[in-house]
Amino acid sequence: MLRTMSRQFTYSLINIVGLSLGLASSLVIFFYVYNELSYDRHFKDADRIFRVNTSFMSLGNFANGPRILVDVLREEHPEVERATRIKSVSELWVFHKEERYREDHVFYVDDEYFKIFSHAFEKGNAETVLNDISGMVIRESMARKYFGDEPAMGKSLIIGKDKKEYIIKGIISDDHRKSHLRADIWLPITDDIIGDSDNWTSATFYNYVKLREGVTQQDFQVNLEHMIKNHVYPDVSAEMSYEQWAQSDNAYRLTAQPLTDIYLHSKLKFELSPGGSLSNVIIFASIALFIIAIAVFNFVNLTTARAAKRAKEVGIRKTLGTKRKSLIYQFLFESVFTSLLAMILAFGFAEIFLIIFKQITGQVLIESVFTNTNHILIVVLFSILTGLVAGIYPAFYLTRFRPISVIKGSYEKQSTKGSFRNVLVVLQFVISITLIICSAVVLKQLTFLEKKDLGFDQENVLVIRNAYLLGDRIESFRQSITSHAVVEQSSLAHRLPAGNALWIGTFKTTEMAESLTLNTFMADQDFLPTLDMKIVKGRNFSKEMASDSSGLILNESAVKTLGLGDDPVGKKLNTDRTVIGVVSDFNFETLRKKIEPAVIGYSQQGSRLLIKLRGKGINDFVNMVSKRWKEYTPDEAMKYYFLDENFSKMLKNDEMVSKAISIFTILAIFISCLGLFGLSTYVIEQRTKEIGIRKVLGASAKSILYHVSKDFMKLILIAFVIAIPLSYYLMIDWLANFAYQTNIGVLIFLIAGAVSLVLALFTIAYRSIKASLTNPVLVLRDE
Incomplete structure (x- = not known):
């Protein structure tokens, strides 16, 4: 077996590396999925x-x-x-x-x-x-x-x-x-x-x-x-x-x-801890199956492609009385042995993947494949299973012919047809192109959400979230820091967009039979200008007008929900509250949900202090504020954050998924191209004399490349056609999780197809050009 592998070193190396990459990435994903599915299941009953x-x-x-x-x-x-x-x-x-x-x-x-x-x-x-x-x-x-x-x-x-x-x-x-x-x-x-x-x-x-x-x-x-x-x-x-x-x-x-x-x-308000995502688990599990499938397809393709090389061995052994069952066992054993060799490499690759993933995403997918001793046993069993699955078809394929076919040479002719191998190549690139398209759509959606107009300006807004600890000294503290040149505006509020506080109120018009419960924001007159919210009708709160204590500012969704028509300013709610203004809709929860109705009430008090900053020197300002805080409350630490960080946290999980898909897409493409390289090498070896004759007759390297690659390019085009509806359906289903969606667009599909064709062409070109540069005398001297 080792002698066979050494004689076919290039193909054996491609098989082992391809399988090890497939095993490594699949195992990393498998342990991640296992961890996600195992939450709280260890508790008795x-x-x-x-x-x-x-x-x-x-x-x-x-x-x-x-x-x-x-x-x-x-x-x-x-x-x-x-x-x-x-x-x-x-x-x-x-x-x-x-x-x-x-x-x-x-x-x-x-x-x-x-x-x-x-x-x-x-x-x-x-x-x-x-x-x-x-x-x-x-x-x-x-x-x-x-x-x-x-x-x-x-x-x-x-x-x-x-x-x-x-x-x-x-x-x-x-x-x-x-x-x-x-x-x-x-x-x-x-x-x-x-x-x-x-x-x-x-x-x-x-x-x-x-x-x-x-x-x-x-x-x-x-x-x-x-x-x-x-x-x-x-x-x-x-x-x-x-x-x-x-x-x-x-x-x-x-x-x-x-x-x-x-x-x-569970996606409820005020969860004890951040939850996971079942859709992410399904996505990762699917990617793991896709990648290991590509690796197995490579193994089957290269093994069956090299079948003619071992045909005489099988024919002679059958002639000497070896039973087909024994040959099947031998090939299955070789397949499992190859898979176990790949497993050894897979451990190293898996740890490298985890390091790369952490460096790129800043998050830990899993700590290590070695954190649990049971993992090693699982990896071994998984490798044996992979070897068996990968070796079943080649084992039966290589042992099915009769010895007389080998002697006459008809088997070699039959083995070059490769219709089954073509199907596997198509499947490999269907998976790869689908992953490219999905990765591009996910990235486009996240970019769309990051650039989406939230209805207010969240940039450079410092929030001191425990300002309530200052008590009646809060205004003094505010004045002592807002005189700084970097401060543009400040405000006191009880609730902020993307915050963890919840304020509610019940409101009804005189025409309504029942009150509606709406999200409520209590803030001072500087709240709207600090967040640069757009007043579309009416006016803002004024500190000089005592009547504003009962005034309300609604967002556009609240106006529609309450049925206040085109001129809501001046309308009464709850008989004693007056609508003085309307602001454009603004996002105050996850971007996966549509904007809900919101009411802003007036209060000069607030548990949170917002500070809108400009220009440079923000870090120095934060340090100054921290020192000033210690002067006011030496026993309590100041808790603060920047407002845009909260919205970034909402997208953090989706960003991790996007980067993970991109990483594993690159792996899938590499494994596919690795197999294509091995298969094209075999095809070129089979057509060496044909290429030599073409060169003698004056064919150029470009012409030879075309003749060698055209069949592979057809297979990739077929894969592209199949991948389009598949990836479109998957992404439409994924985008349904978002209230605000980007359009997929034709360009993404065209780019994915072009990338796949170019990568495949470069993979094939190396061996084709090398063959075209070979002296035809060396190829044809025995003819």
Whole structure:
């Protein structure tokens, strides 16, 4: 076998490199997909754990819900085995040895939490670990951070502004299992955290339940409907029957969501952690299948193309009595052996791909293919399977002929027809061209979104998001920094576009029977000019006009939704609010959604400070503001960001997908061209004498290149024709996820086809030109 490979070194190298590249990229994607699909599945009885989501006042669905929900579930619903609530804290100060540390992943939970979620405890008992309100649980990494190699159990940390002492009662291991419940520190919920609000429309806690065995999601959902009727409906004082209210836009809903669906399928407001994308998983899984298919097609193509070289070997062995079954086993073994050799290279290529991917995208697809020892076994099994799949057709193909055919030479003539090989070449380039088109469309869509007019200017707007900590000194602080030359404008507001705050209000005209719940922005008179929002009718708020305290500015969508007609200025809402202006529509949520109605109310107070900057020196200004902040609030860190960063975060995942598709598209094209190079080399070898005769008769190198490449060019044109409708359908389906879409255009298809033809021509040209430059005397001297 090794002797055979050494005699056909070029083809063996192409086979091994092509397979290794296919294996490496497919394995990287496979482990990424596996990680995405495995979220929260490691918890015991994960299929019986559900999160209860809320929806109310036509504002969409919320991942969190009211405090009172868990209490009612425990008291009135026997189908619930356990229930727990979580309050997530994005920032908490931890004091240890006269040092202060900021922790970003902290959960306040009750004593049922660890009885529902089976975290792997290194130390402590899950059943009792939070029975003491002064106890806490930390991750193993936190224990090392604060105590080094010393035992952490029983030791204490000082937590929060009130500097309360907590004793470590449990330590959870740092496993690599994925979960949307990302926390490093767990603290017990106390009465001051829970509060005494029984308001069903609050959304302050994340509520989870574990159902008893045999209780289905549908059963539980029915009981949630009864809860709404018995508890929520009487509190809302709706002026209609329950049936009418339940069907209205302002209805209240509770929805049971399986734990294992949350990461990939949940796109709710205020998720505990960023979710994944099922469409991305499908895209990556498809790319992995495409790439490994191209690599397998290469293997089959080159093996069958070289069949004539091994025909005599097979014929002689059959003549000497070797059974066909033994020959099939031999060829399958050779195929698996080649695949295992490719696997060794694949490990190295995979790690290189991950490094390149991180450098290009700034994100980690997976840490490494070696993070789990099970990965190595999976890779070996996957390589064996790939070798078997790749070797099945060649094994049966090479052993099917009769020895007499070899002796007469008829087999060699038959083997050069290559209709099956042509089909494989077409399939390879269908995949490659489809990936080129898809990559181009994704890039074009993202460019379109990045350049889309948002309805306001987000550039160079610094946002201090915890300005509320300044209290009544906020205006003094504002004046002390806005006198700087780099400051163009400033404003105080409670809510910003692409922010994580939610403000709502109910509005109705005198003609409307029911109020509508609309997104609301409370801001001062400088809000619109700071963001350069366009007033299309009416005027802005004025600090000099006391009546503006009841004034409202609507966006164009709100005007349409409220039915205010072409002249909304001066119209009354809620009998005591007056519309004083209309601004053009502006995006304040993800660009995947259409612009929703929005109302801007007037307030000279605000929890967030916006500062519009100009020119150079922005970094120096931020440093100056940070120093000034410390003068006002030395115990609190200033939290700030630039407004355009929030919209960039919304596109970050799509940008990662775009770059990933581009990287793997290049790999797919390279593997396809690698196979085409090997196949063209074989064809040219078969036509060496023909090329020699053509040269003797005066054919030019250009003419020889044309005769050699025309058949391959026809195959690629066929692939192009097939790829057009396929890629168009895929991209139309993908673009449907966006409210605002670019047009695909004919140019993308033409460019993709031209790129494929040019790359294929260059691949073939090297061997063709080399053959045309060979002295025909050397080729024909034996004739």
